[in-house]
Amino acid sequence: MTDQDAPQVPPLRVLWLIKGLGPGGAERLLVSFARLVGRDSLSVEVGYVRPDKTQLVAELASLGVTSRPLSGDGHHWIATLRKLLATGGFDVVHAHSPLLAGVVRLLVRTLPQKTRPKVATTEHNEWESYARRTRLLNAVTAPLDSHRWAVSRRVRASMWPWVGKGTEVLIQGIEFDRFDAAADARQRIRRELGIPHDAVVAVSVANLRRPKDYPNLLRATGVARLEIPNFTVLVLGQGPLKEEIEGLHAELGLGDSVRFLGFRSDVADILAASDIFVIASAYEGGPLSLIEAMRSGLPSVATDVGFVSDVIEPGVHGLIVPTRNHRELAKAFVTLCRDGDARAAMGRAARSVSGRFDIRETVERQMEVYRQLAGKASSLNTSRND
Known part of the structure; x- marks a missing residue:
């Protein structure tokens, strides 16, 4: 069988959730990730809550990533997110904000079981920096994650013990x-x-x-x-x-x-x-x-x-x-x-x-987990999208 005759594995459908698309560290990671992964491996969209933080929208669009504001259409962002989850056909939802993580974990449970995406989260900050209610929501809902990362050992150590125990430390990289x-x-x-x-x-x-x-x-x-x-x-x-x-x-x-x-x-x-x-x-x-x-x-x-x-x-x-x-x-x-x-x-x-601290190693590990969660065997393509 030639490569042309081999069955085509559809790209993973992933939704990234983040507070805003301003020029912060977590936000830039999404751009780097999108630049390094070929579209034949990953079909990704970004949902964000802050309509005033859009500096990276155009750059993501140039890399084939659609960014969707969850606020501003007359509906509460939670209702908009729930509709997106129900209709988007996503394999994995990856939240990069503690508040969004807590909400999406619960929203996914309202979907029919056969259409529920798996939930992955990344903790980017020490928990002491979160508002008390956000910290409580994050801790109570964390067991609903299918996979959880922390960006440093100190971040993991700041979590409540039963949350930190199931968390993988993945230090992020740069281009x-x-x-x-x-x-x-x-x-x-x-x-x-x-x-x-x-x-x-x-x-x-x-x-x-x-x-x-x-x-x-x-x-x-x-x-x-x-x-x-x-x-x-x-x-x-x-x-x-x-x-x-x-x-x-x-x-x-x-x-x-x-x-x-x-x-x-x-x-x-x-x-x-x-x-x-x-x-x-x-x-x-x-x-x-x-x-x-x-x-x-x-x-x-x-x-x-x-x-x-x-x-x-x-x-x-x-x-x-x-x-x-x-x-x-x-x-x-x-x-x-x-x-x-x-x-x-x-x-x-x-x-x-x-x-x-090469970002390619971060990308490879996250793609490996995405594939495992989605139950799909596909080869990783980290070539640049020129």
Whole structure:
């Protein structure tokens, strides 16, 4: 029998559920996944709740992925989601939000048993960062999952014990090409932003939300600037706390030492123009921006959150400090600013280990589970969709 004569296995039908399609880490994972898996292996749609978070809709569409807003048609998003589940013919539903996970687990049980899709979920954040009601809903309904991932061991450890016990840790990866190609952008970006050539630049890539603890970063910058006057922090991100954080920035008199750049599509270029990567968060899951910074050859100063301690060896790839302690964060900044040789050595070491975090491995594992849940044997195609 020739390959042409072999029976054709239809692609898996998968529905991804996510809060919004803004430029966050979990959202970018969907884009990377869609870029790497051939359409003959996977037919995927995305359902999202936030109608104001649509930045990635067009990019997903260019990869053959339909994005469906679940709100805004005059019906409650839960009713819209239930209708989509009943008519979509999905093999698997994969939820990337704790609230959506809790709801879809229950909605699937209202469908006829023979048409019910299997439910997979990914926990992207430590449970302490969730609202109490969301945490309770997630915990009570979690046994209804067919498969569950956590993006770090710390995230799994934060779960209620009976939930964490059945959870697979799967550290997410990145697409290396984007960051390898940006290596020559340093001088161009510094000229564009008016950054002096002798400035030591730290960069934070995180939306302006409570768990990211920007007050910690701003206060640490103020302390560090007393000893390192040419220290500059670039902030890439947007979010609901913009006015509050900018108000604290003005109150502390930080001026141009902290610059808010908002959303940027050229994150790889900004990383190439920087000297240090910073995470000042109180809570994290698996901050992919850390892996991106390592691939860009940056040492990191990071609070001990998410998978930071799994990825960074202190003194080798960067420095790890306690959460909510701006003085320790400032001390780490000063240490790296004063020692350019140590910065360079840590950056080289970080890049050398970044190869462990290839998004293709994540894609292969998730596709393997999708096929198992759907009961379909099909070959994985991770070729690019050029």
